[in-house]
Amino acid sequence: MSDSVPDPAAGEAGHPDDQQRLPVTADVVEGEAVPALNDAERQAADVLFGDRLRQAVKYVEHLCTTGISHGLLGPREVPRIWGRHVLNCAVLGPELPAGGTVADVGSGAGLPGLALALVRDDVEFTLIEPMERRVEWLDTVVRDVGISNVRVIRARAEEVGDEVLADVVTARAVSALKKLIPMTFPLLDDESELLFLKGRSAGAEIEAAQKVLRRFRLNPPEIQLLGEEILEEPTTVVRIRRQ
Ligand SMILES: C[S@@+](CC[C@H](N)C(=O)[O-])C[C@H]1O[C@@H](n2cnc3c(N)ncnc32)[C@H](O)[C@@H]1O
Incomplete structure (x- = not known):
């Protein structure tokens, strides 16, 4: 994939669209606190x-500066902030309903919420986070990056079912599936679905959640790999539909 991406810095010619769009990343990244993208990541x-x-670059700049000073991200994550x-x-963006x-x-x-809000500006996002300092940071970033399709609420997910109902509920690195399901169930209506980013533990977590899945009358989870064509390491998602 990387072979087909012209390097704007080296003055290589490419598709006219590429020439208009690719330098944006290179220009903005250069000289700021954002690690450079390799060719595949840039594409x-x-x-x-x-x-x-x-806007995505500005978000990443926050992650790599105030995100670290606020303890939201470990400094060792900076070099792999884009890919990982x-x-x-x-x-996950293309999976969301129009x-x-x-x-x-x-x-x-803001992961995955803010990254997704930048991919899909036709979708309305509610970020649910109980920790005050994190909520303050998220509010600052949303304002500074200029993301208009996001609201942030300070709460535990299981407490806001009367306030938030969503077509899709997402979560990454919050809890194992058997706890995540009861926690997020109040946010679902009859046609909602759950999209959880998981790692290699996905299969084992599904096994361990069988009783909970039956209790909440959810369909059998599917494990999907997303981004295989564009990411060096695809994303593993556990998808659970109610119907
Ligand atoms: C390990 S962090 C993961 C953050 C982010 N999703 C990521 O992937 O980088 C887990 C987050 O879940 C939040 N959390 C824990 N229990 C929660 C609950 N019951 N409802 C909503 N958020 C919760 C914590 O405050 C914390 O910010």
Whole structure:
């Protein structure tokens, strides 16, 4: 994939669209606190964020500066911030229903919620996070990056079912499936679905959640790999439909 991406810095010629879009990342990243993207990441970022790439870079800049000083991200994550974190989350974007609503539970540093809100500006996002300092940071970032399709609420997910109902509920690194299901169930209506970013433990977590899945009358979970064509490491998602 990287072979086909012209390097704007080296003055290589490419498709006219590439020439317009690819330098945006290179220009904005250079000289700031954002690690440079390799060619494959740059192309994936361009495909996913399109004309919101500048905003995505600004979000990443926050992650790599105030995100670290506020304890939301470990400094060792900086070199892999694009591939392992932001792009890894952003690949869920195309899975979201047009004009729909998403509740992102335990957003922490805005992953996946803020990354997805930048990919899908037709979708309304509610970020649910109980920790005050994290909520303050998220509010600051939403304002500073200029993301208009996000609200942040300070709460535990299981407490806000009367206030938040979503077409899709997302979560990453919040809890094992058997706890995550009861926690997020109040946010679902009859046609909602759960999209949880998981790692290699996905299969074992599904096994351990069988009783809970039956109790909440949920369909059997599916494990999907997303972003195989554009990411060096695809994202593992556990998808559970109510109907
Ligand atoms: C390990 S962090 C993961 C943050 C982010 N999703 C990520 O992938 O980087 C887990 C987050 O879940 C939040 N959390 C824990 N229990 C929660 C609950 N019951 N409802 C909502 N958020 C919760 C924590 O405050 C924390 O910010």
